[in-house]
Amino acid sequence: MNQNPQSSEGRNDDDSALSDFLASLMDYTPTIPDELVEHYLAKSGFQCPDVRLTRLVAVATQKFVAEVAGDALQHCKARQATIPKDKRDKQQKDKRLVLTMEDLSKALREYGVNLKHQEYFADSPSTGMDPATREE
Amino acid sequence: MSNGGGKTGRQLEQPGTWRRRKVGGGDDYARAIAKIAVAQVCEGEGFQAFQQSALEALSDVVVRYILNVGKSAHCHANLSGRTECNAFDVIQGLEDMGSVQGFAGAADVDHCLESSGVIREIVHFVNDAEPVMFAHPIPRFPVVKERVPNPSFLQKGEEPPGEHIPAWLPAFPDPQTYSQSPAVNGRGTEPRAVKFDQERESGKGEWPALNLQQQMVSNMFEKSASIDPADAKAKRVAAEGNPFLAAPLKIEDKEVASVPPPAKLFNDEALDNPVVENLVENEPISALETFAPAIEAMKSTICDSKEDQTKFCANEKPTVRFKIGIKNKLLGKSIGLIPQKEEHEKTLPWFAMEDEKDDRKRRAEKILRESLENPDQLVQL
Numbered sequence: 001m002n003q004n005p006q007s008s009e010g011r012n013d014d015d016s017a018l019s020d021f022l023a024s025l026m027d028y029t030p031t032i033p034d035e036l037v038e039h040y041l042a043k044s045g046f047q048c049p050d051v052r053l054t055r056l057v058a059v060a061t062q063k064f065v066a067e068v069a070g071d072a073l074q075h076c077k078a079r080q081a082t083i084p085k086d087k088r089d090k091q092q093k094d095k096r097l098v099l100t101m102e103d104l105s106k107a108l109r110e111y112g113v114n115l116k117h118q119e120y121f122a123d124s125p126s127t128g129m130d131p132a133t134r135e136e
Numbered sequence: 137m138s139n140g141g142g143k144t145g146r147q148l149e150q151p152g153t154w155r156r157r158k159v160g161g162g163d164d165y166a167r168a169i170a171k172i173a174v175a176q177v178c179e180g181e182g183f184q185a186f187q188q189s190a191l192e193a194l195s196d197v198v199v200r201y202i203l204n205v206g207k208s209a210h211c212h213a214n215l216s217g218r219t220e221c222n223a224f225d226v227i228q229g230l231e232d233m234g235s236v237q238g239f240a241g242a243a244d245v246d247h248c249l250e251s252s253g254v255i256r257e258i259v260h261f262v263n264d265a266e267p268v269m270f271a272h273p274i275p276r277f278p279v280v281k282e283r284v285p286n287p288s289f290l291q292k293g294e295e296p297p298g299e300h301i302p303a304w305l306p307a308f309p310d311p312q313t314y315s316q317s318p319a320v321n322g323r324g325t326e327p328r329a330v331k332f333d334q335e336r337e338s339g340k341g342e343w344p345a346l347n348l349q350q351q352m353v354s355n356m357f358e359k360s361a362s363i364d365p366a367d368a369k370a371k372r373v374a375a376e377g378n379p380f381l382a383a384p385l386k387i388e389d390k391e392v393a394s395v396p397p398p399a400k401l402f403n404d405e406a407l408d409n410p411v412v413e414n415l416v417e418n419e420p421i422s423a424l425e426t427f428a429p430a431i432e433a434m435k436s437t438i439c440d441s442k443e444d445q446t447k448f449c450a451n452e453k454p455t456v457r458f459k460i461g462i463k464n465k466l467l468g469k470s471i472g473l474i475p476q477k478e479e480h481e482k483t484l485p486w487f488a489m490e491d492e493k494d495d496r497k498r499r500a501e502k503i504l505r506e507s508l509e510n511p512d513q514l515v516q517l
Contacts, residue, residue, distance in 0.1 A: 021259055022223065028262055031180070032173045033270045035277060037202055039166050044206030048221045056223070056258070057205055060230050063261045065174055065198055069181040076183075099178055099186040104194060115193055 022052045030058040037061065064111075071107035072099055079103070165277065171195040172271055180268055201233065208232045230254045 034051065037058045041048075048054070076097055105115040174195045175186060208229035213221040227249045234254055286306035289296050296303055 018223065018255065021255070021262075025262070029267050029269050031176050031268045031270055032198075033169065033274055035274055036166060036169050036173065039277060040199060040202040041206040044203045045210040046206035046221055047210070047219060050222075053221065053223060053226050056226055057202060057230075059262060060205070060254075060258055061198060061202055062177060062265075063258055064201055064233075065177045065194070066181060066261070066265070068194065068197075069178040069183065073182050096184045097182060099183045099190045099194075101187060101190045101193065104190045108197065113197055115197075 022056065025052055025055045025059060028055075028059065030055065030062045032058045032062050032065075034058060068104075068107050068111065069099070071110060072103040073097065075103040075106045076100070167195060167199065169270075169274060170199050174198055176268055176271060180266075205229045205233055224249045227252050227255060230258075 034054050037054050041054065041057065076099070079102075101115070108115050171191055175191060178186065178191075178194070205226070206229070209221045209225040212225040212228045213219065216225070218225075231252060231254050286309075288305060289301075289303040289307045292307050294307060296305070297308070
């Protein structure tokens with residue numbers, strides 16, 4: 001089986017691109033810390049002394065969270081847009097984007113995660129706010 | 137479908153009894169870090185606030201994502217006959233996690249892992265997104281102390297003592313630690329037992345225990361023979377010449393101290409007796425002082441019975457026997473320190489005198505009540 005010279009050149013390019021990318025990950029600091037990723041990877045049986053692979057998993061996880069959060073944000077904005085006018089005037093005063101279980105479950109459903117939450121669970125919608133601005 | 141106007145789940149339970157169900161066990165620290173990281177990412181995406189349950193759910197999903205990527209990469213490494221994972225195992229793990237949603241080039245079975253669609257998406261994400269560092273500096277966890285093994289014969293540069301011992305095994309400790317052990321001497325007996333034998337031969341071992349027992353017995357006798365401070369006070373007052381406060385006589389003695397007649401009946405004698413004069417004119421006597429002799433008499437009978445019990449103990453010297461054993465911790469065993477006598481049993485017991493005491497108490501209380509009801513009669517006395 002003879003390989004085409006073009007395919008071998010392409011593979012060399014891909015190989016160099018991958019190694020360059022892994023090297024560039026050392027300059028990029030993801031939000032998810034390496035210690036956390038190392039802890040859970042070690043818990044799963046993953047053994048590798050290379051820090052670049054840990055950083056790769058951290059970046060991939062951050063990308064996953066960012067995509068889920070972006071989808072949930074779109075659901076939140078769409079839900080706020082469909083509110084009737086009489087209620088919309090009340091919400092103009094407090095137009096905050098809150099990550100709720102409803103939006104999160106819709107966003108995660110697209111990624112194959114079925115998130116169940118209690119229908120009448122009393123959760124505080126002001127979690128994460130500055131205590132001075134809370135109205136409870 | 138409504139909840140019937142009832143209270144919500146958290147309000148129904150008692151305050152302080154609600155406990156969050158732990159998913160991962162003792163992993164609270166790592167989950168708290170994951171929650172902060174997820175909150176930072178969501179804040180970067182545009183969220184301004186979070187529901188607590190939503191934040192916990194998303195952080196739990198993130199933790200499971202990392203675990204599943206690690207498991208998948210580890211599985212692919214094992215399938216390739218390796219224990220350590222490399223970049224290709226991680227890429228395959230990421231492809232497995234993204235296979236639900238799909239990625240570019242997933243349809244190609246023989247696609248190259250280096251040019252995988254997952255990697256391309258990550259590259260785009262890294263180029264577009266601004267790096268946001270974690271809010272707090274965190275140490276490496278969990279903290280595991282590295283065990284320092286004992287150096288082998290090769291590392292020490294020594295030769296094993298026997299040919300059957302390979303050089304890569306850890307070397308023996310210093311001979312001083314195991315060759316001269318103080319626990320066993322030449323005869324094979326314990327040094328503690330030898331000490332006891334020597335003490336028994338010389339007779340030194342018996343004296344401290346004997347002295348201890350003698351001190352205990354003498355202390356008992358001293359306590360029983362010691363004079364009550366109340367009796368001493370009564371004797372001192374009697375010596376001063378007050379017949380009312382004199383110590384009462386014992387039960388065997390039938391003589392009664394002569395009491396001077398009242399001042400009301402004999403005014404002449406009242407002048408002669410200064411004690412009665414003081415009692416009548418200057419200070420009215422209290423009821424307790426009036427019945428003090430009766431109370432003292434009751435006390436003295438009790439003390440007498442106790443003294444009778446301890447008299448024979450002081451006369452006889454108790455025999456003390458010792459049995460010194462090697463293995464027993466107790467060196468001495470005292471036998472018959474207080475011998476049981478028949479005379480001891482004949483003494484009047486405490487509960488036999490209760491009837492007499494009750495009668496006396498009733499009379500005393502009756503007189504007290506009468507004296508308190510009409511104190512004029514007391515002054516006349």
